[in-house]
Amino acid sequence: MDHGTVCVTGASGFLASWLIKRLLLSGYHVVGTVRDPGNEAKLAHLWNLQGAKERLRLVKAELTEEGSFDNAIMGCAGVFHMASPVLGQITNPREEIINPAVNGTLNVLRSCKKNPSLRRVVLTSSSSAVRVKDKVDPRIPLDESSWSSVELCEKLKKWYALSKTMAEKAAWEFCNENGINLVTVMPSFVVGPSLSPTLGSTASDILGLLQGETEKFYLYGRMGYVHIDDVALGHILVYEHENAEGRYVCNSIVLNNDELVSIISARYPTLAIPKRFEQHDRSYYDFNSTKIKGLGLKFKSIEDIFDDCVTSLVTQGHLSIP
Template structure:
């Protein structure tokens, strides 16, 4: 055990090599936790090398194989852990039937992890990563009343427009709440806005690639946003640990720094980073409703979000260092 940090116990992070999960692992190690990270292939040295570079990793990180779609696959990783951070999502490469290939794995994977949690007598709390898309896809939004944690996105609207990712988040989160209520598991869910920030894995995930695209003038992914909340990836990692540690934390937590229209975003970026081919306006593909996100619940725990400037400055610095920009 390294001398610098106070040992805080053992926790599990699912999908440990992912964009957000890597930051959670990094922050947990810095905080003094022993981390069991689940990955699909513990022998994939190239994909996992960034995790072993974290401070404390040699002493307090263990990577084990687990598969979201295999019942009991998480038993070994979760047994003996006081906390579980479930961030892993099924990876979908080829879509023949989006509804079954995205929705069913999201729900089944979440329930498989929670069943392993149920079998662990050491468990204190589970923190599940959901999404702000589980609250903001609605009709007839009152522009003067920010959306809070009591609100859920419309399943009917998601099905109508065939937006399967938000629907998968809604269904997985609802399934988690139902299972945890029936089995007396202390569950907290975090609902982050669009995550921006440095990628610790060398290969960029789709979210990080979309942000890189903006700086190369490729804006198609952002044209469909219309209006979106943005949040620094490190803030989301810190929020996971905050709600895990604070006894009074409960329920759902929306995590967002700034909600901004897409044209306001690109105008801001074009002005701040004039050397990149960022357009000053995007096509308005859809008329999206105006909304704000109410973050007073997470802020009441003492959390303060980094501003838009900092999240994009940190991203540009990292993308440049990694040779993407």
């Protein structure tokens, strides 16, 4: 079935690659934006996808370059904006992550505004745009009505959360002013097989945990988890459902570090998974994903999430199980 043409920004990324896989399997034509369409090694995993040769086109675009998304977006019925600044060692957060995230989102949306064929924009936000708050009632799971505090993000130096919160708020303001049909998806920590043989930051953090590293996950503390395929399917659901509107929390389960390592170390006893973590003095919270479940999304369990991730890491040669 031909679903028409959609654009996916940041096409080579961990999650965007999975979305493109799912879109192609569903019969869509996909225009993906990348920084260098000629980088065959970095893009091979996309060209290997079923349907890619027939229905995938990759074009150059830069988040920070005004108008560079015009060509990719023109004529598309839908746009999935997933491109975001690459995280690394941050020395100047406003210049390195916050401004590129906000201005890049507005750059994409300005291109959307020029496209008379556009039906809907789906923006990938983050659960970190929901949960960084001064007061969280532990008895009430956080839902789409919750926004992270910009002031608290700045105070705690939560630059990723700040960039996602500010970019999403800027997107809502722009789309409301310009009559663009926007829906946002807020995944928690995305885990699962990486289509690219080069691991991104998320998959690298999981690999580190499985090999006994504790630093990253200690900093994460209590966290929500969701399977990468569920997030991809969730994006397509909110795009296709006529009545989909507003924000959608996309999370399978929220766990403390000790709960997480207890589950995965029981499944993989020969791996050097840490047994316990030093406890954070942080608020207990949970997420409410009822809204996206109402569109028909069924979440995979934490066991399935990590089984698929481990299998992929082993298959790609990143991890060996004694």
